Structures are given as C-alpha cells and as structure tokens.
Amino acid sequence: xxxxxxxxxxxxxxxxxxxxxxxxxxxxxxxxxxxxxxxxxxxxxxxxxxxxxxxxxxxxxxxxxxxxxxxxxxxxxxxxxxxxxxxxxxxxxxxxxxxxxxxxxxxxxxxxxxxxxxxxxxxxxxxxxxxxxxxxxxxxxxxxxxxxxxxxxxxxxxxxxxxxxxxxxxxxxxxxxxxxxxxxxxxxxxxxxxxxxxxxxxxxxxxxxxxxxxxxxxxxxxxxxxxxxxxxxxxxxxxxxxxxxxxxxxxxxxxxxxxxxxxxxxxxxxxxxxxxxxxxxxxxxxxxxxxxxxxxxxxxxxxxxxxxxxxxxxxxxxxxxxxxxxxxxxxxxxxxxxxxxxxxxxxxxxxxxxxxxxxxxxxxxxxxxxxxxxxxxxxxxxxxxxxxxxxxxxxxxxxxxxxxxxxxxxxxxxxxxxxxxxxxxxxxxxxxxxxxxxxxxxxxxxxxx
Numbered sequence: 205x206x207x208x209x210x211x212x213x214x215x216x217x218x219x220x221x222x223x224x225x226x227x228x229x230x231x232x233x234x235x236x237x238x239x240x241x242x243x244x245x246x247x248x249x250x251x252x253x254x255x256x257x258x259x260x261x262x263x264x265x266x267x268x269x270x271x272x273x274x275x276x277x278x279x280x281x282x283x284x285x286x287x288x289x290x291x292x293x294x295x296x297x298x299x300x301x302x303x304x305x306x307x308x309x310x311x312x313x314x315x316x317x318x319x320x321x322x323x324x325x326x327x328x329x330x331x332x333x334x335x336x337x338x339x340x341x342x343x344x345x346x347x348x349x350x351x352x353x354x355x356x357x358x359x360x361x362x363x364x365x366x367x368x369x370x371x372x373x374x375x376x377x378x379x380x381x382x383x384x385x386x387x388x389x390x391x392x393x394x395x396x397x398x399x400x401x402x403x404x405x406x407x408x409x410x411x412x413x414x415x416x417x418x419x420x421x422x423x424x425x426x427x428x429x430x431x432x433x434x435x436x437x438x439x440x441x442x443x444x445x446x447x448x449x450x451x452x453x454x455x456x457x458x459x460x461x462x463x464x465x466x467x468x469x470x471x472x473x474x475x476x477x478x479x480x481x482x483x484x485x486x487x488x489x490x491x492x493x494x495x496x497x498x499x500x501x502x503x504x505x506x507x508x509x510x511x512x513x514x515x516x517x518x519x520x521x522x523x524x525x526x527x528x529x530x531x532x533x534x535x536x537x538x539x540x541x542x543x544x545x546x547x548x549x550x551x552x553x554x555x556x557x558x559x560x561x562x563x564x565x566x567x568x569x570x571x572x573x574x575x576x577x578x579x580x581x582x583x584x585x586x587x588x589x590x591x592x593x594x595x596x597x598x599x600x601x602x603x604x605x606x607x608x609x610x611x612x613x614x615x616x617x618x619x620x621x622x623x624x625x626x627x628x629x630x631x632x633x634x635x636x637x638x639x640x641x642x643x644x645x646x647x648x649x650x651x652x653x
Contacts, residue, residue, distance in 0.1 A: 208272045209323060215281040216503060217578060220248040226274050229261045237264075239278055239500060252577050254278045254286060255314075256323060256333070257498035275323055282608035285641050286501050287335060289510040290314075294339065295425050296513045298529050305530045306505065313509070314501045316340045318469045322476065322495035334477075335421060336499055338414035339428075341470045345411055346431045349438040354461045356401040363391045370394025402454045403464055404442040410471035411435055412444065447475055473497050507577040508558055511606050511639055515559065515573075518645045524652065527560035527569070533597045557594045559606075561652070571602040571652065573637075580607035580636060595632055604635035604651065612637070612644035614651055 220227065227248060235242050238259050240251030256277050258266040267274045280286065293299060306312060314336055361373060363380060369392045377391035415432050422428045452472055457464035477495055516526055532554040539545050545553035559573040572594045595603045615636040635651045
C-alpha cells in the first residue's frame, strides 16, 4: 500500500480538467481499467461509471507522485443515488434475469477489485460500498457452495469401545486402556476427511460478516436470504472461529480447488476492513469502514434496471404490466428463435427494447421506452433510429426516452400535427421522462393517460 493518497473528485459524463500532469500518464487503451475515461474532442472525459479506485499507466501500474497514489472518486452528475438505486434493483424479482443477460453479453452491473490493495479514504467520505462487497461475496460463496466444499486429510486419535477404526496406537492403548484393565477399549489412529479446515473457516467468517451487513438493508428479499441460508447449511459442519492474517498463510487452494482462490481473496479483503465509530445526524452512533476496496458501478446498466423497477412499482397492476426483461422482437412473423430466422440478409433478426409497457386486458404493447443514462439535451441519430425501430416493431402509439435527473418531470413533444409524430396512419405520441430520486408517481403516470 502507498504512503497515502491524492484524491480526485469527479462526476460521470463530464470533461476532465487536465491541469495536473498525471493525466498524461493514464492508459487510454484500456478504459475499462480506468473508469471508462476516454478521449473525445481533444479532451479527456469520464463515462457512465462511478466508484472509487486507482488509475493505471500504460504498464498497468498505479499512477503515483511522491509515493502517494492518485485515487479517483467518481459520483453521478445527475444527482442519482447509486445505493438507493442498487437497493431497488436488488429487490426486483427480475434481478437474476438481469445478471444472467449481463453475463451472456460480457457486461457488468458492478465490479469489485479484490485483487488490489484496499484504499484508505478520508473519514468523512460518503460511501455505502459495504453493500457491494457483501452482495458480491454472497454470490461468490453461493457459487462455491454449489460446487462443493474442500475436504482436507487429517490424522485423528480416538479411544473407542468395542470397535476398531484404522490402526491401534499401541503405546497410547497400553497407557490409557491396558494399564487400567480396559481390554474392551482400543486407542485408534486413523485418517479422516473433514470440511472443518482453514479455508472453509475463513469463508464462513466472511459470510457471517456479510450476513450482518445485508440483514440491515435486505432482510425482506427472499432471493438474498435464501442464498445466505443455503451457504450456512453447506457450511454447517465448519467451526466458527476468529480469523487472523496468519491464517491466510496456511491456505492451500491449488489444483482441484483452484475455484477457492477468488473467494478466499474476497474473504481476506472483507475480513480486513477496519471500522470506526461516528455520530450520525440523528445523534445515534454508527460504524463505517476506514478502508475501501476499489469498486466501480456501471450507472448506464443500473439506470436501465432501476427504471424498470420503478415503473413496475408505480403502474397499476390491473391496467398495465411490463414485458419480461430482454424480450426479443423478431422481424419475421412466426419466428421465435434466432436460429429460425432467415439467413443472408443485412437486417438484424430481432431487437430488444429496454421497456415495453403492455395493456393487461388486451395483452398488446401500449408504449415502448428506452432508458438512457446520458444528458437529455444531446440528441443522437442512433438513439432516434433505435426508438423509432421499436415503434415500428411493436405498433405502439406512445414512445419515449427516460433520462436521469434530480427531479422527476415529464416532457411531451408539442407537434403541429395533433400533438403527435405522423409516423403512420396512427400518429405516435412522444414523451421524455426525467427520472429523479423522488420517483414522482403522478408525473410518471401522465405518459399513460
């Protein structure tokens, strides 16, 4: 770990002030390692990613000056609360479907860099990153438990009555049994396989710490509580012990058990977090981590999922419903699978709108919406084409975009032709919804009236 840090507070989707010389060292060939920072119009810009972490040079080394690391702390330009959004998304019944599609597309909702040293931030830094750590570890632990726990070979000694196991330990048998006239007992030594090894003890300790964190925020989420219960059941034969740094030196997870490595790495980072007490605004005492594991949240992906969650909460269930996530709209009639679509044509076989709102009574789409985590005043040709193609495929009479903002408000396009876009025999109404943290249901519902 470096001697200290040089913090830099940035906003996403903004141009960077390049007055400091270290910006010239940043590796622009791998933006995924540096919060998506990229060059645009002869300047450096952030992307739709927020978080806390290091920046790296072309050699993959953290950029430092005088022994201090340059640390970026990127927050939302639009005043969006990522922790509130993440909490909503985690409670969504489609969360597993979201993560499955992201894995298929090699994308992510968030990443936590357990392979990097932790970062010591100022004590007044505002972050609820412990939620990310706990959730990420739970998913990793769940995957490990499904594969099976490591069993270790150990030698045991035990004094049995009227039975043998393994071999008789002659010297101990004479001392404990023969000398005492207990010919009915045999002191045996044998080889056994056990799950109660240091690797599983470390994982169980980390799980217990994460469980306490998740319980505060997600106690009522069945998917999370079920995963915690599953892991606890698999680890039930493992002892609960206090883990120290020296315990990690005894870990052996090569070969068959190499899948333990990332989980042990996460456990070390989570168990190594130090906390301090502070007084909250309401006068109560709380604890906060002094050290932060580097992380990044993809706000573009999170915003898309968040808008779906909010709409499902607000829309009257007896009138409207959302088409399931990642629903494919095929161009050809009667085609429901990619492999059945016609080959050799330039058109894509299907499109996947972000949000399709359907009428419950008719089952037909009534509105198609595309969520864009970007400024609402910078129109792009590709965005317009994308939305209009969705209108063509669904046959809806209402469409629009959802953009991020501080306050929820609805904008409707005032057209000279019956306040609608004359795209077909049936004019289409166009809306733009600014989605804020207030989640104003009345404002959102106006688009459906």
